[in-house]
Amino acid sequence: MSPTPDTPRDLVGIGIGPFNLSLAALAHPLAELDTVFYDQRPAFDWHPGLLIDGATIQVPFLADLVTLVDPASPWTFLNHLKSRDRLFPFYFAERFHIQRAEYDAYCRWVAENLPALHFGHQVDAVRFNPERDVFEVDFTQLDTDGEAEALGRTYTRNIALGIGTEPYIPDPLRPLVEAPGVPVIHAADYLTHRADLLTAEHITVVGSGQSGAEVFLDLLRARPHGRERLHWIGRTEAFAPMEYSKLGLEHFTPDYTRYFHALTESVRDRLITTQWQLHKGIDADTLAAIHDELYRRTLHGGWPDAVLTPGVRVRTAGRIATTKLELHLEHIEQNTRSRLTTDAVVLATGYRERPLDRLLAGLDPYLRRDSRDRPRVDEHYRLALDPSVTGTGCNIYVQNAERHTHGVGTPDLGLAAWRSATILNSLTGKETYPLPARTAFTTFGLETPRPQIPPARRPSTLTPLLDGI
Template identity: 55%
Template sequence: MTESTPHAHDVHDAHDVHDARDVHDTHDVYDLVGVGIGPFNLSLAALADGAPELRTLFLDAKPAFSWHPGLLMEGTTLQVPFLADLVTMVDPTSPWSYLNYLRHHDRMFPFFFSERFHIPRREYDAYCRWVSDALPSCQFDAQVEQLGWDETDDVFVVAHRAADGTRTRVRARQIVLGVGTNPVVPEPLRPLLADGGHKGRVLHSADYRTHRARLAACDDVTVIGAGQSGAEVALDLLRHQDGDGAGGPYVRWLARTNAFAPMEYSKIGLEHFTPDYIRYFRALPEERREQLVAEQWQLYKGVSEETLAELHDELYERTIGGAEPRAALHPGVAIVAAEVAQDGFLLTCRHTQQDALFEIRTSAIVSATGYAASRPAFLDSALVDWDDKGRYRIDGDYRVALDPRVSGGLYVQNAELHTHGVGAPDLTLGAWRAATILNAVAGRTVLRVPHHAAWTTFGVPRAESGSRSQSDGDSGAVPAAVVRP
């Protein structure tokens, strides 16, 4: 969010961070303060609204809710069904459901007649904005500058600043970080981005919509990345070509993966996004967990079959009458180097299977290469018991391991890919994870969450108990009995 300020091991020592005249210091203590208001922390805020005994506050630097604005193109849809909204998967009676949003906006009948299961991405953004505007616990224009621990009062201290310069400190017994992830680009492209992006002609897909018109006017655009964002950008640029393909940019789509592959969306395959799989994954050795995350990229980095079909249809249209499409798809390609060349850029690429180098000249580059969790600059890192790779150690309730002197709880959302598996960034598990955190914060069952949600047995089966067989991944215990054919 912002540059960090001096550590606040003791809040009394931290008063000199800003002139006291500039700081509004609240002495009431919140049960929970959330930093960041994306879908995951917004889910927690919505579910906590049903527990009025908990005093909660959620802070975000933005002036209002906004979810991936650079990719909110017309015609794009959410990759999960509308039931994976902020609350429904754990509390379908909540007033903050997507269906209640439709009812409040007189859109229930149109939605019913549209027979949609996957909703427009733009409407999901509007739905979340409706919830965030209505929840009194959500405060925007609050850029967190410091998060520390007050050993005297045994509370966290969160310092935040408004756009007008007003500074405020609040206290909390427990904190949840939902600060999202940061765009990632291949190392060879970073100098080009650092040089100002060459007037919007080198950018991450997170900024695509802002520079969409400029890119559509280029002669040649190269899109890098085999995921949903890369596919959507390539498709959108194709649609900016004239009907005969003569106008608009030449579209080139590169990917390191060996294929432009569809996301795993089978009914059984989706059971990787269940509490059952999380428990199994958490019980695995760290080395095996990291290997699995890399192998399972199609579970969370593939492209929807519908988008791939639309791309194919656009290319098919361009070839009617014998024309060649002004587009090219290149899987199995890694970017080795990038440099400015005349009016555009020169990419040195390596075909990974043939181990052969080749060059591409292009007018613009869109890096649709995903996002990664990073350590917030405002967090006093001395409070956290990091693992040997500088990552959070996270338990089954999404609580972070802290220095022993900290009695409060620090939780994280969407920073646990290494400990909880491929479901970390997926909206399907958002409400379940938020309810899990809420129950831990409250110290009681505010919302019942399912213990079993999958037909699949992940791991070696144990002796059957009742009607469902259990795996050793549930508890990490040695199987009581091994079932053999």
């Protein structure tokens, strides 16, 4: 028998990206949980503007939504292949890292088959009702055109926020997006505007991470030799490869996450600024493909009309004339400045976590924050709330909003299943999904030393003889 509208659910998920999709998939077989997940989009999609042909995800296919905690789940990537009669082709393809488009198709398959997911539902507000000891979630049901169709309210004891990230544009570059008639796009929308971009005489890509590299490579492949007219700039001192050594990857394990969470706030903040190459560097294969493409164009003499300049920041930017853009550049190491005129710009400047305050404004009196006014998050991914809320058994879990407390693995797909299982174990109050006690060969901190007391020396009839030798 289905619950009445006033019956509190066990869990409401807000946002259906890969992380809450993982949570929904692992919650699906748990009959004791009543769950529902809302997303304002009409259907699942995952970075559609960056599903460039040949671009791969940066984690192995085993880092799907469920496998690393429940390989027998019906929602594994391998079961997706089986449902499409593609297991043997995948087997012979010998691909450890799958294409982005294939990962997106896998997530769509899961999303289309989980009954707890409700797309076209925009969550408007979240409040705590102290009289009923539950959260109230107000939402608007949207029609196919995205217009409001009906209003609704759901009551729940627990919430999982998976509202994702949003494209980030640094302040010096904001004047560019206010220049109508000139192609200036964020990399998140690259494929949507690719055809228009290719008509531009000169194109500049800003950003030295993976997205910038993939966009530059795709543009390079699409432009004829001698008429590339491309410029790629970035703030980092080099177009640096991502740290991908075996032991380096152990920073994306539960062991490191636990270690990081136990550090002091000031140490965590300092570490985050030093670990950019663990998650913001460029895949070595992408760098090799760019070099191969450039090298191929030198075989008959001459150099491609493409400029790659790291160590550069944009001081200011804006439109000049009618169809031109001008970037005022500063080389960080040389302390020199110059101007770059271009016809189109792709801003591969990354993403930022969506502020939780927009959605949780009604809970602000209950939220507990750190010294920088960020939400506190415990080891089980629960927001720190006033005891008047948590004492009732109500909790708010976050997914991909806790890098300041849980470290570089926060946005990594490889930790999705483990975090989802951790949340479900916390929510059910039992080991619903058994998790390993150890996941890395590296020991990230010193254990509390114990006094080393030598054992008592046992008397021996040989002692006098030995002492005399």
